[in-house]
Amino acid sequence: MSSPFISAFKTPDLRKKLIFTVAMIAVYRLGATLPSPGVSYTNVQKCLNVVNNGAQSGVFSLLNLFSGGALLQLSVFALGIMPYITASIILQLLTVVIPRLEQLRKEGQAGQAKITQYTRYLTLGLAILQSSAFVALARSGQLFQNMCDQYPIVPSTKLPMWLTVGVLVITMTAGTGVIMWLGELVTDRGIGNGMSVLIFTSIAARLPAEGQSIWQKSPYRFVAVLAVGVLVIGFVVFLEQAQRRVPVQYAKRMIGRRMYGGTSTYIPLKVNQAGVIPVIFASSLLYLPQLVIQLMGQKATNNSVLLWIDRHFVQQSALSGPYYIGAYFLLIIFFTYFYVSITFNPTEVADNMKKYGGFVPGIRPGKPTAEYLDFILSRITLPGALYLAVIAVLPYLFMNFVGGNKQNFPFGGTAVLIIVGVGLETVKQIESQLMQRNYEGFLR
DSSP: OHHHHHHHHHSHHHHHHHHHHHHHHHHHHHHHHSBOTTOOHHHHHHHHHHHHTTOOOGGGHHHHHHTTTOTTTTBTTTTTTHHHHHHHHHHHHHHHHOHHHHHHHHTTHHHHHHHHHHHHHHHHHHHHHHHHHHHHHHHHTGGGTTSOTTSOSSOOOSSOHHHHHHHHHHHHHHHHHHHHHHHHHHHHHSSSOHHHHHHHHHHHHHHHHHHHHHHHHOHHHHHHHHHHHHHHHHHHHHHHHOEEEEEEEEOOEEETTEEEOOOEEEEEEETTTTTTHHHHHHHHHHHHHHHHHHHHGGGGGGOHHHHHHIIIIISGGGGGSHHHHHHHHHHHHHHHHHHHHHHOOHHHHHHHHHHTTEEOTTSOTTHHHHHHHHHHHHHHHHHHHHHHHHHHHHHHHTTTTTTSOGGGOOSSHHHHHHHHHHHHHHHHHHHHHHHHTTOOOSOO
16 A cells, blocks of 8 residues: 555656645644634633533534534634535535526536536625624624633623624635635645545544543543444445446447447446435434524423423433434435435436437337436435435444543544545545556555
């Protein structure tokens, strides 16, 4: 494994790309630890110690995961990449609903550039809303669930409070814009997809601290969690690489004086066609009850429905209970089928194949091909959905084993899916560039 890395660094242009990617990651991590103006760094660290000793960040744990722990510190890059992810998902869903966006998607590179521009504008809009909400929660103490009211995150100064809050919102929004720019720079001049690499960096930055907390509680527990983590990563790698290849044959066509077609290829249908999106959807939906209970405050204690929701979906003991885990499991399966149905259109694929003279051997072009692809997709989506659901609920199943905090089990859920997926994609890109230069790759 070491010789391919040595070969990569011996290649001048590939070495520049790797060094540039590492430099952008360093800038990103610097911004994630740099406190925003007006925020008391000392009080933030005291509140984080209170949270780590038993309190939970509940509603914000997913956002804190994608920001690499920067959200609860209210740093310059506190929002992380989450506004961009949300904007991308919204635009992707709207593409199915709005004909104009669907037409832009079919226009190729020019249309995709326009959709990317819309995504940037929506990202900045979401960043303004989220930063305003987080600053307000930090001032009221609800960002840490009122566990550290004696340590004000945004202490009073001689400046008007509206000016301090405005500077914080502008700083965090500008930080989100810089993150977008860094991600696009990595995509253009570095290795891998820039946004995915930054998410990978944020999640990986949390692993040492989580491993240390498990080690301090019990070295034997740390070894057991590490062994389970190796098995989970191996299982994820196997399922992420699994695919059903549908053979496609293209008929020969005479265009002018040239003969085209006559080739054989295949359509790779992955078992996990939806990626990590269903897990994000399900997690966000299950955070809504926690958010409602938190906003209702004392009024929630007078409502029997809200009390039942609080007991089975919000309290710390409920996160390892059957109601929460069962709802999480079923929501992931539902969103997997939903997302696959809107991102892969068998009819459109069949029409494109028919237009260019392609056909599946033994299947008539047109509607029969679309029905055949839909049948295959429905068969492989079920194991993919079950795989995502099992991986996602692992932190909750191991909650009591690792000390009652699901964040201390780093080898399950969204984290391991993103780490393994981005790692595999980046290795493939380095592999392909090495093979172009006649070097031995990672796979022998």
